[in-house]
Amino acid sequence: MAPQALLSPLHQADGSATYSANGYSVIGAVNGPVEVSRRDELPEEAAIEVIVRPAAGVGSPRERHLESLLRTTLQHIILTRAHPRTLIQLTLQITSLPDEESAGDGSALSYSSLPLLPPLLTTALLALLSASIPLSTTLAAALVAISATGKIKCAPTAAEMVRAGPGVSSLHVFAFSAGRALVLAESEGDFEFGAWEEACAVAEEACCERVAGMEVDGEAGNGQAFLRGVVEGKVGREMRWRMAV
Amino acid sequence: MPRAAEISVNEREFILQGLKENIRLDGRPFDAFRSLELNFGDEHGVADVQLGKTRVIARVSAEVTAPFVDRKFDGIFNISTEFSPMASPAFEIGRPTEAENILSRILEKAIRRSGALDTESLCIIAGLKCFSLRADLHILDHDGGLIDASCIAVIAALQHFRRPDVAVEGENATIFSIREREPIPLSILHHPICVTFSYYNAGEIMLMDANLAEEQVREGEAVITMNRHGEVCQIAKYGGVSVDPMALLNCTSVALEKVKDITKFIQRRLEEDAKKRDVGGLIAELSAENAR
Amino acid sequence: MPSAQAIVLPGDTIAPSALPTSANPNKPLTLGPGLRHIPPQTITTTIAGALSTDSKKNAAWIEYNSGRYTPSTSDLVIATVTNSVSEAYTCTLTPYTPTVTLPHLAFESATRKTRPQLANHALVYARVVSASQDTAPEITCIDPSTGKSEGLGPLKGGMLFPISMGMARRLLSGRKGRVQILEGLSERLAFEVAVGRNGMLWVDGGNVRTTLAVGRAVQEVDTEALGEKGQSKVVERVLRGL
Numbered sequence: 215m216a217p218q219a220l221l222s223p224l225h226q227a228d229g230s231a232t233y234s235a236n237g238y239s240v241i242g243a244v245n246g247p248v249e250v251s252r253r254d255e256l257p258e259e260a261a262i263e264v265i266v267r268p269a270a271g272v273g274s275p276r277e278r279h280l281e282s283l284l285r286t287t288l289q290h291i292i293l294t295r296a297h298p299r300t301l302i303q304l305t306l307q308i309t310s311l312p313d314e315e316s317a318g319d320g321s322a323l324s325y326s327s328l329p330l331l332p333p334l335l336t337t338a339l340l341a342l343l344s345a346s347i348p349l350s351t352t353l354a355a356a357l358v359a360i361s362a363t364g365k366i367k368c369a370p371t372a373a374e375m376v377r378a379g380p381g382v383s384s385l386h387v388f389a390f391s392a393g394r395a396l397v398l399a400e401s402e403g404d405f406e407f408g409a410w411e412e413a414c415a416v417a418e419e420a421c422c423e424r425v426a427g428m429e430v431d432g433e434a435g436n437g438q439a440f441l442r443g444v445v446e447g448k449v450g451r452e453m454r455w456r457m458a459v
Numbered sequence: 460m461p462r463a464a465e466i467s468v469n470e471r472e473f474i475l476q477g478l479k480e481n482i483r484l485d486g487r488p489f490d491a492f493r494s495l496e497l498n499f500g501d502e503h504g505v506a507d508v509q510l511g512k513t514r515v516i517a518r519v520s521a522e523v524t525a526p527f528v529d530r531k532f533d534g535i536f537n538i539s540t541e542f543s544p545m546a547s548p549a550f551e552i553g554r555p556t557e558a559e560n561i562l563s564r565i566l567e568k569a570i571r572r573s574g575a576l577d578t579e580s581l582c583i584i585a586g587l588k589c590f591s592l593r594a595d596l597h598i599l600d601h602d603g604g605l606i607d608a609s610c611i612a613v614i615a616a617l618q619h620f621r622r623p624d625v626a627v628e629g630e631n632a633t634i635f636s637i638r639e640r641e642p643i644p645l646s647i648l649h650h651p652i653c654v655t656f657s658y659y660n661a662g663e664i665m666l667m668d669a670n671l672a673e674e675q676v677r678e679g680e681a682v683i684t685m686n687r688h689g690e691v692c693q694i695a696k697y698g699g700v701s702v703d704p705m706a707l708l709n710c711t712s713v714a715l716e717k718v719k720d721i722t723k724f725i726q727r728r729l730e731e732d733a734k735k736r737d738v739g740g741l742i743a744e745l746s747a748e749n750a751r
Numbered sequence: 752m753p754s755a756q757a758i759v760l761p762g763d764t765i766a767p768s769a770l771p772t773s774a775n776p777n778k779p780l781t782l783g784p785g786l787r788h789i790p791p792q793t794i795t796t797t798i799a800g801a802l803s804t805d806s807k808k809n810a811a812w813i814e815y816n817s818g819r820y821t822p823s824t825s826d827l828v829i830a831t832v833t834n835s836v837s838e839a840y841t842c843t844l845t846p847y848t849p850t851v852t853l854p855h856l857a858f859e860s861a862t863r864k865t866r867p868q869l870a871n872h873a874l875v876y877a878r879v880v881s882a883s884q885d886t887a888p889e890i891t892c893i894d895p896s897t898g899k900s901e902g903l904g905p906l907k908g909g910m911l912f913p914i915s916m917g918m919a920r921r922l923l924s925g926r927k928g929r930v931q932i933l934e935g936l937s938e939r940l941a942f943e944v945a946v947g948r949n950g951m952l953w954v955d956g957g958n959v960r961t962t963l964a965v966g967r968a969v970q971e972v973d974t975e976a977l978g979e980k981g982q983s984k985v986v987e988r989v990l991r992g993l
């Protein structure tokens with residue numbers, strides 16, 4: 215199923231977005247720049263707070279881990295110096311998970327937090343775009359699985375991973391900026407460096423390839439072209455009054 | 460520390476003046492709810508409620524645990540209402556505001572203690588195994604009426620939820636996954652719905668479903684929870700302007716009409732959703748029969 | 752008038768050919784919101800929106816209509832007083848943002864004794880004097896060159912209506928904004944309005960009905976993105992309803 219995104223579905227937050235792909239749905243909201251508490255205030259830049267809320271239950275170390283990964287990644291693309299001594303607050307609420315993951319049937323999937331990372335990152339970026347927070351660049355993320363036989367699969371679905379079971383020897387998440395710079399690389403499992411490099415190249419292609427290649431694949435919807443399409447919709451809506459009669 | 464935004468004097472006076480002249484900001488009659496929308500997720504037990512610009516998602520999930528020692532024959536049911544800064548930067552995680560406390564207390568009384576859910580049906584093996592059900596409330600957009608919207612969301616999600624089927628043989632219980640056996644709905648005894656009344660002008664003016672601005676200028680509120688049979692589950696009034704007891708009694712009959720409407724609405728949406736799923740449902744039923 | 756609109760994402764580099772070319776080579780290029788200059792020659796975007804240029808002013812900026820208002824010098828805003836300290840009122844422009852200051856003497860013919868006494872949560876119509884990242888922004892209710900209020904000052908009565916920042920820009924930009932709803936309504940109704948760039952519209956029509964009708968008509972034009980014809984229809988409907 216093709217990924218779907220919606221910008222600014224919420225009224226109260228300064229910016230918001232929903233994003234669903236591969237059975238994961240996330241809704242994100244950005245408030246900012248807002249007043250920051252004294253404790254978190256930074257003299258020359260904006261503080262960034264990321265909150266990840268699981269679909270069910272209260273936050274666990276897994277969410278804290280995701281939060282810190284997201285914060286350090288987003289710090290590099292948000293122009294924090296444009297709003298010193300303020301807070302940019304990002305809340306990401308996971309609204310649905312693939313059946314396989316919520317069933318918790320003991321596969322590698324239910325322990326790993328990596329498959330969640332690309333949808334969270336994409337939602338975060340869309341919400342920041344919706345809130346018009348100044349960014350130095352955009353980014354796109356992709357999940358890559360390497361099987362025990364060395365086969366590399368980009369953006370595997372949850373069902374595929376469950377079926378593969380222990381056949382998946384490692385999982386990787388890569389995020390690339392629009393300028394093809396690697397901004398995030400997280401890996402889990404056993405792998406050779408050569409395989410990692412190969413996986414990285416596959417992810418780069420998925421994130422940054424031009425439109426033509428992506429439509430054929432139909433799987434690399436995290437890419438730059440997808441973002442551009444979403445933003446075109448937003449700008450089109452905002453500019454409607456110019457065309458209206 | 461972000462404080463809750465306070466309404467300006469101009470807005471306050473304008474809203475109150477309008478109410479004296481029988482005019483609400485959005486042109487609604489005093490006893491009208493905002494447009495109510497209810498959608499269900501792909502999974503069972505997820506209800507997305509939109510009441511005007513207020514939006515709440517309730518998600519029901521179940522796991523198997525040991526029951527409490529003093530309640531061997533009961534399953535466990537919890538409602539978790541943790542506000543996140545998504546709806547307003549004034550909400551902080553781990554530091555509940557008064558609104559959050561009141562919401563969780565009222566839902567506790569309205570749904571849990573009124574016995575809406577038959578917790579005995581959640582018991583698998585007395586004293587050893589039971590289902591632990593939790594309802595997580597996610598508040599996405601806050602424009603007033605959180606209590607009413609949250610209650611609708613939880614009740615709808617409970618009705619939509621399906622728990623895994625179990626088979627018990629002596630001391631052993633087998634829990635079937637969704638793929639093995641069609642999961643079964645919860646046993647719900649009645650459907651309590653909350654209706655909030657806001658009072659103005661020393662209790663003379665009464666509004667239903669106040670939005671955030673109207674909530675900020677109200678002098679008092681009362682929450683009435685009842686089911687469509689007219690059974691009152693609770694009445695909560697936390698301070699504020701005093702209200703004539705007869706007027707409050709009158710509120711219950713007004714609330715009953717709303718509760719009937721809302722219950723009917725939830726039922727209709729549940730049926731529509733069931734119809735949408737039916738294509739897959741029939742096949743699933745057939746395959747379940749074949750397996751036996 | 753801004754011409755063809757190119758849609759940009761943060762991080763896009765603006766080609767020199769897309770930038771306005773001024774007839775006067777001495778006139779420096781002005782970069783508006785959403786654009787940033789990376790020395791020596793690169794100009795990139797920071798916000799998603801439509802690139803707009805004005806060759807007469809030799810300016811380029813990104814047009815967008817979402818997010819929180821950030822104060823910028825000479826903007827007209829509607830501020831809410833939250834507190835009064837020794838020499839100034841502290842005010843907020845949008846909820847949860849750091850406060851701005853409004854000196855007690857920044858009102859027309861105000862002296863220590865005659866300055867207006869503003870209650871907490873009162874509204875004022877003001878202009879942003881300074882808005883730098885490193886200091887709290889300051890607002891004023893007088894025109895510094897004439898010392899007159901020029902329509903600024905405390906707002907009494909009336910009602911606030913939230914509108915989008917884009918709508919506020921349209922209302923303040925005169926003919927270019929293509930908003931005639933207020934002119935249309937004023938043929939039959941008498942009312943006062945104040946437009947704040949922070950996404951606020953203050954309307955006072957003397958009574959609840961008129962104020963609400965005007966405020967909600969403008970909100971409708973905003974959310975439905977109505978053009979000339981749509982606006983005259985709204986005017987007709989509102990006037991018939993009253």
